Amino acid sequence: MDLSEQIIGSLDKKAREAAGNASTALDNSKDAEGKSTDALDKAGKSQDKANAVGIKADALDSKLQTANSQLEAVDNKRAELQTSLENLAICNAPRVIPQWYKGKEGFADPLKPFARQAIVEFIVEPEPLRAAGSVEGALKEAGWTVKSIPLFSPSDWEKVPDGVEVHAYELPPPNPKQMDNWYSLMASARESEKAADKVVDFLQSYHWEAKRTWLLSPKTIPPDSVDITIGLYPANTFVVPRREGFRRGCH
Numbered sequence: 001m002d003l004s005e006q007i008i009g010s011l012d013k014k015a016r017e018a019a020g021n022a023s024t025a026l027d028n029s030k031d032a033e034g035k036s037t038d039a040l041d042k043a044g045k046s047q048d049k050a051n052a053v054g055i056k057a058d059a060l061d062s063k064l065q066t067a068n069s070q071l072e073a074v075d076n077k078r079a080e081l082q083t084s085l086e087n088l089a090i091c092n093a094p095r096v097i098p099q100w101y102k103g104k105e106g107f108a109d110p111l112k113p114f115a116r117q118a119i120v121e122f123i124v125e126p127e128p129l130r131a132a133g134s135v136e137g138a139l140k141e142a143g144w145t146v147k148s149i150p151l152f153s154p155s156d157w158e159k160v161p162d163g164v165e166v167h168a169y170e171l172p173p174p175n176p177k178q179m180d181n182w183y184s185l186m187a188s189a190r191e192s193e194k195a196a197d198k199v200v201d202f203l204q205s206y207h208w209e210a211k212r213t214w215l216l217s218p219k220t221i222p223p224d225s226v227d228i229t230i231g232l233y234p235a236n237t238f239v240v241p242r243r244e245g246f247r248r249g250c251h
Contacts, residue, residue: 095131095233097138097206110202111142114195119221121149122230123157131164131208132230138202160231163209167227168196170215188223196226209234 122132169192203210221227
């Protein structure tokens with residue numbers, strides 16, 4: 001065999017090897033393409049599942065928000081009901097002032113710095129009578145001097161409003177001939193007003209219906225005094241909404 005035949009034979013062998021390698025590479029490429037297609041299919045399915053999970057999560061979040069809104073509405077209704085019940089209990093609580101002591105502290109301490117004379121007028125009915133006794137007990141405990149004036153006549157009751165009214169000493173018009181005395185009365189009026197305001201605060205702290213008013217009648221209050229008028233227990237109307245088939249009371 002000459003040299004040219006050897007060269008041709010060698011080239012032919014290399015060509016067949018290259019063709020074989022190319023065929024193998026093509027097969028590998030097709031296999032990789034198939035695997036890539038499978039991976040894409042799986043990725044697509046995974047994405048679909050992820051989308052489905054996202055949709056369910058959004059639906060659950062919406063339901064959760066709805067549930068939270070309903071729960072908040074229930075809490076608001078409960079708070080309203082609790083407030084209504086507390087107000088109803090306060091409005092129907094008896095007018096009494098509990099006596100308590102803790103060490104050197106006592107229930108009447110807020111009134112002690114304003115001790116003076118108090119004129120307590122009250123309607124002679126069981127409940128106002130008890131309320132007047134409770135007020136008198138607190139004032140005396142605080143060092144006040146108390147003068148009680150029971151009102152027996154129904155004609156006097158008509159002039160007394162419900163609840164409690166507190167009046168301070170009212171300063172008379174100035175008298176040019178008695179200016180020194182008038183200045184003293186002016187100081188008494190200021191102190192009486194402070195004491196009257198404190199009595200109102202004290203009674204309101206126990207949820208009594210009490211207010212500061214000014215005298216509209218010829219009645220006068222001595223200097224450095226406070227007038228406390230106790231009327232009937234304030235009327236509180238409770239209305240029950242009418243419902244179909246609802247009956248209350250006796251036949």
